[in-house]
Amino acid sequence: MPRNLDPFVLIAGGGPTGITAALELRRFGIPVRIVDEKEGPVATSRAVGIQARTLEEFQLRGLADDLVRIGHHATGGDIYGEGKLLVHVDFTKIPSSYNYLLFLSQNDTDRILREALDAEGAAIEWGVKMIAFGQDASGITATLEHCDGSIEEIRPAYVIDAEGAHSIIRSTLGLEFKGKTLDESFVLGDVHITCDLSNSNFHIFSSLQGFLGLFPMGGSHYRLVAGDPTNDPAQSAAPTLEELQAIYDQRSHIPARLHQLMWSSFFHINSRMVKNLRVGRIFLAGDAAHIHSPAGAQGMNTGIQDAMNLGWKLAFVMRGIAPERLLDTYEQDRLPVMRSVLMGTEGMTNITGGHSMMRTFFIHLAPLIANAEFVQKSATSHISQVALNYRTSPLSDDNFGDGSLVAGDRIPDLEIRAVSSPAKGASIESRKVFSLLNPSRFTLLLANFVDSNEIRAKLSQSSSPWPQLPWTEIPWLQMIDIFEISAPPGEAGKPFAECFGVKPSITLVRPDAYIGFRGTQASTEAFTKYCNQWFSPAAQRQAA
Numbered sequence: 001m002p003r004n005l006d007p008f009v010l011i012a013g014g015g016p017t018g019i020t021a022a023l024e025l026r027r028f029g030i031p032v033r034i035v036d037e038k039e040g041p042v043a044t045s046r047a048v049g050i051q052a053r054t055l056e057e058f059q060l061r062g063l064a065d066d067l068v069r070i071g072h073h074a075t076g077g078d079i080y081g082e083g084k085l086l087v088h089v090d091f092t093k094i095p096s097s098y099n100y101l102l103f104l105s106q107n108d109t110d111r112i113l114r115e116a117l118d119a120e121g122a123a124i125e126w127g128v129k130m131i132a133f134g135q136d137a138s139g140i141t142a143t144l145e146h147c148d149g150s151i152e153e154i155r156p157a158y159v160i161d162a163e164g165a166h167s168i169i170r171s172t173l174g175l176e177f178k179g180k181t182l183d184e185s186f187v188l189g190d191v192h193i194t195c196d197l198s199n200s201n202f203h204i205f206s207s208l209q210g211f212l213g214l215f216p217m218g219g220s221h222y223r224l225v226a227g228d229p230t231n232d233p234a235q236s237a238a239p240t241l242e243e244l245q246a247i248y249d250q251r252s253h254i255p256a257r258l259h260q261l262m263w264s265s266f267f268h269i270n271s272r273m274v275k276n277l278r279v280g281r282i283f284l285a286g287d288a289a290h291i292h293s294p295a296g297a298q299g300m301n302t303g304i305q306d307a308m309n310l311g312w313k314l315a316f317v318m319r320g321i322a323p324e325r326l327l328d329t330y331e332q333d334r335l336p337v338m339r340s341v342l343m344g345t346e347g348m349t350n351i352t353g354g355h356s357m358m359r360t361f362f363i364h365l366a367p368l369i370a371n372a373e374f375v376q377k378s379a380t381s382h383i384s385q386v387a388l389n390y391r392t393s394p395l396s397d398d399n400f401g402d403g404s405l406v407a408g409d410r411i412p413d414l415e416i417r418a419v420s421s422p423a424k425g426a427s428i429e430s431r432k433v434f435s436l437l438n439p440s441r442f443t444l445l446l447a448n449f450v451d452s453n454e455i456r457a458k459l460s461q462s463s464s465p466w467p468q469l470p471w472t473e474i475p476w477l478q479m480i481d482i483f484e485i486s487a488p489p490g491e492a493g494k495p496f497a498e499c500f501g502v503k504p505s506i507t508l509v510r511p512d513a514y515i516g517f518r519g520t521q522a523s524t525e526a527f528t529k530y531c532n533q534w535f536s537p538a539a540q541r542q543a544a
């Protein structure tokens with residue numbers, strides 16, 4: 001018989017997506033079991049780039065500093081073609097405190113996340129594989145096989161499939177992993193390089209022989225990725241140093257000597273994704289849901305952000321704070337992101353590949369347009385994922401508040417002045433927006449109000465079905481932190497005015513730091529309707 005425990009979540013897969021999902025749930029006090037069929041952490045890794053948006057999310061969880069401290073900061077990237085520099089990508093244009101691309105081995109990223117998980121009282125169960133499951137309205141019956149051959153049956157409330165590209169759960173569910181596999185094989189390796197290339201930039205060489213990318217890991221250490229000209233991975237167990245040197249010499253016009261090969265492998269690029277991220281009580285995330293070209297360093301970041309989107313929603317439902325329908329918004333939020341990532345990485349691979357019309361256009365047009373200011377800002381915002389938004393999500397309700405921010409947008413970490421409390425005479429402090437956010441709660445920002453007592457009274461009066469309660473006792477306010485904010489003086493106030501405007505506005509920020517609701521001081525009824533829709537009425541009545 002299955003072992004019945006308090007409601008918990010089973011996470012299959014101990015990579016960055018699975019660990020992040022476990023961390024998110026544990027922060028809310030949700031019990032988890034995270035299993036992985038491997039015997040332990042792998043010694044090699046393919047993901048090396050951590051984008052600005054992922055670092056912002058990690059900052060809110062107290063994890064960014066360790067990653068930033070040991071990672072290598074790349075402030076730009078150079079793309080070459082026909083023996084000349086075509087484009088320089090300037091990451092300092094990223095509108096974030098993390099205006100660079102952080103290169104760090106996935107081994108180190110995983111280690112830091114595992115240490116954080118240990119601190120939360122959970123750990124990965126290595127050598128444990130989920131081999132069968134069934135689900136009903138009340139939960140899931142799952143069968144686990146341990147490395148010693150023993151069998152265990154458990155009864156989790158939900159399952160998160162983070163098993164990766166070869167997910168057994170996805171296959172068992174019969175979900176099509178639609179897409180394509182490129183015919184060309186690719187090589188991958190960690191190697192030291194002596195050359196005149198700046199290790200502050202990544203370097204991509206586009207040639208008729210194929211793509212070559214060098215990604216700086218610090219010092220003379222680089223990650224090398226390239227299309228394999230032989231297209232015959234069977235020639236050896238892994239590419240040799242001599243083969244990598246030959247590929248480099250063939251495609252780069254800048255002399256360099258490769259040495260100290262640490263590891264290498266052949267691989268094929270797949271570009272695939274599922275059409276559904278939820279089947280009953282089972283959710284797919286990370287490579288189990290989407291895989292694509294390594295171009296742009298998007299894969300691991302997308303998986304981590306899948307987990308951050310799902311984690312708070314699952315926790316809110318399991319704690320009775322939100323209705324079950326909140327879980328449907330995971331798929332509605334993330335599927336468009338996955339499609340966009342697949343299209344973007346496929347395009348980048350085609351542009352820098354060998355014989356393609358797209359490459360020909362790029363070679364001729366890139367020097368003319370790609371270095372323009374607006375192109376640089378757009379490109380770096382998309383690569384860094386700070387441009388990612390959920391404007392079309394059911395969770396995004398925009399009521400035309402002042403400023404450029406729209407419901408569904410990422411909340412930027414602006415300089416602000418914040419009132420420490422709503423009491424009369426409260427002190428005003430210079431802060432940044434992120435210092436007000438709590439990834440376990442919603443945050444309501446009351447911007448540009450001379451006196452917020454009026455808006456609080458209006459919200460209290462429109463808080464049906466509890467109009468008789470004082471403002472501070474409205475049940476859904478127990479899940480929301482409230483701050484009054486305004487522009488700092490001088491030049492520092494311009495970004496604030498651009499984003500929040502100069503008129504009074506209300507902005508509700510989700511736990512994952514995206515805007516759920518935007519409105520004016522006349523939007524109180526719409527705001528309370530939003531809260532009553534997405535916070536569980538049963539939980540609110542109980543709290544009242």
